[in-house]
Every structure is written in C-alpha cells, then in structure tokens.
Amino acid sequence: MAKLDERIGFIGGGNMAFAIGSGLVRCGIVKPSQVLASGPHIENLQRWRELGATTTDDNCEVLEHTDIVFICVKPHMLGPCTTQLKCKHVPSAKDANKLIVSVLAGTSLQTLEEKFDFMDNSGLKIIRTMPNTSMQVGEGCTVYTGNSRVTHHDLEKVHLMLNALGLAQQVPESMIDACTGVAGCGPAFVYTIIEALADGGVKQGVPRQMAIQFAAQTLLGAAKTVLLTGKHPAVLRDEVCSPGGATIVGVHELEKGNLRATLINAVEKSSQRSAELGKK
Numbered sequence: 001m002a003k004l005d006e007r008i009g010f011i012g013g014g015n016m017a018f019a020i021g022s023g024l025v026r027c028g029i030v031k032p033s034q035v036l037a038s039g040p041h042i043e044n045l046q047r048w049r050e051l052g053a054t055t056t057d058d059n060c061e062v063l064e065h066t067d068i069v070f071i072c073v074k075p076h077m078l079g080p081c082t083t084q085l086k087c088k089h090v091p092s093a094k095d096a097n098k099l100i101v102s103v104l105a106g107t108s109l110q111t112l113e114e115k116f117d118f119m120d121n122s123g124l125k126i127i128r129t130m131p132n133t134s135m136q137v138g139e140g141c142t143v144y145t146g147n148s149r150v151t152h153h154d155l156e157k158v159h160l161m162l163n164a165l166g167l168a169q170q171v172p173e174s175m176i177d178a179c180t181g182v183a184g185c186g187p188a189f190v191y192t193i194i195e196a197l198a199d200g201g202v203k204q205g206v207p208r209q210m211a212i213q214f215a216a217q218t219l220l221g222a223a224k225t226v227l228l229t230g231k232h233p234a235v236l237r238d239e240v241c242s243p244g245g246a247t248i249v250g251v252h253e254l255e256k257g258n259l260r261a262t263l264i265n266a267v268e269k270s271s272q273r274s275a276e277l278g279k280k
C-alpha cells in the first residue's frame, strides 16, 4: 500500500471523520502521528487519542499545521466554523499548498470557495467528496470532484486515500447530490433491509442473532456477486427464482409491498434533501 507523507487534518472529529481517519491509519497510508483532529469538545475526541492521533479544540491549529484538511462538520456549522477560522488565519502563499477536502452533504464547491475566501485564494485547492460510513470497514463508496485549481496530482492523492477505504470515483459535481442519495445515505437503507430480513427470519423461528448474521451475510454475498460477475441484478435475481419455487412467491410479496418504488423514492428524497442542506 502506498504511503502519504502529508499531515492529515480533520476539522470536526465525528463519525464520518473518524471513519476516514481511522481507516487511513488502519490501512497504513498514514501513521497516527500524521493525524490531527479538532472539535469543540475535546472529551468527544477520545477515540482519536486512542488511535494515536493528536487532538485539539482549536480548528485553526488543524488548518495551520496540516497539508490535507478534511472539513467534517455538519453543513449548517460550516459558516460558524469558517468565521472562527477567519479571525485567526493569516493568509499567505503557503495556503496554495493546502488541499481542503469537504465531506459536507449538499455543499457546493462554489459555497466552499466563498467560505474559505479568507485564505489566500488565488490558488486555494478544494475537493468536494461524498463518502459513506462503510469506510470504517474498508468498504466505503465515495464520489469526489475538485475545483479548477486542483491538479491531477491532488486528485490522485485523494483518490489513493478514499479508494483504500473502498471504492472511490471522480464524478461531475452535478452528480454528487444524486450519489448522496444512493451511496452516502444508502447504508441506512440497507441496515433497514437487513433488520427487516432478520425480523422475517425471527418470525419463522430463527434466533435473533443468527437471523441478523444470516441477513447481513446474504446482503454481502449478493453485493459481491453483482460486483464480481458484472451481471445485471435482475438477471441474478432470475437465477434464484426457480419456476413455481419458494423465491418467486417472496419476490411477488416484495412487488406487492412496493419495495422497489419505495427505495427509488427514498433515494430521490435523500438526494433532494442533500441539495437543500447545502442551500441553508
């Protein structure tokens, strides 16, 4: 695995930040000593210290002392957070060497450029990403796009980090809110499906823990089959459905319950909500 020499910062040390930071350390791309995370409540950053990273309650320290700065606050906190940074930061030519990487839902590159205009923005490089929490187990799915100042080399570096934690794909910015609905929010939809599949098993007499394990493994196996065979999911489903068999009657129940339309609606609503969050 390639290694990075850069210092990696996280402004906002919550769930998404930790999924990325701990994942990068676990796969050896960076050493814990290269990682600096900040947040307003130092006591909430304990897991970063257990990882071996340095923590601070001063976001400015992260901006000043790291090279690749992940912005991981909630979208509505971006304004207060950058206002605070603006008070302390002294713009300099060194700003052009930094790479700002946002994970904020719905927040466009244009908004990010405006919020970071207190830096020497003649060369400020910003990458907008949409990751998901499955990065914590190395099976994330992240899309990303960069502003006009980002170089091919910057994109390669970010790709190296994100792709080490699952799948990473550069997409046009216009696609990011849609990808948020599918992949950013998707784990929550899939956890609901796993729970419901397990409930079905429990109803039929399978012990709870076993049912959850079987449901999760079944999703994992089906997902791997789609990715490794490259077959369309409908073709794979047909392969499971023997004529007059047990599966097709279950598939009929899913159709009666509108599972597919419900999932399409969920992705649509989440994509729309993602776009709204960035406008607030």
Ligand SMILES: NC(=O)c1ccc[n+]([C@@H]2O[C@H](COP(=O)([O-])OP(=O)(O)OC[C@H]3O[C@@H](n4cnc5c(N)ncnc54)[C@H](OP(=O)(O)O)[C@@H]3O)[C@@H](O)[C@H]2O)c1
Pocket: 011, 012, 013, 014, 015, 016, 017, 038, 039, 040, 041, 042, 044, 059, 072, 073, 074, 075, 077, 080, 081, 103, 104, 105, 130, 131, 132, 133, 184, 185
């Ligand atoms: N969770 C996901 O599945 C997911 C997926 C894709 C993208 N995202 C994006 O990731 C970002 C973070 O989401 P999350 O789920 O990780 O939320 P989270 O766990 O609540 O993390 C947010 C963190 O921001 C910190 N914070 C609050 N105000 C701050 C400030 N002024 N300066 C620095 N840090 C501050 C909070 O610290 P305290 O707790 O100490 O207040 C908290 O640790 C969001 O923008 C979201 O759109 C999340």
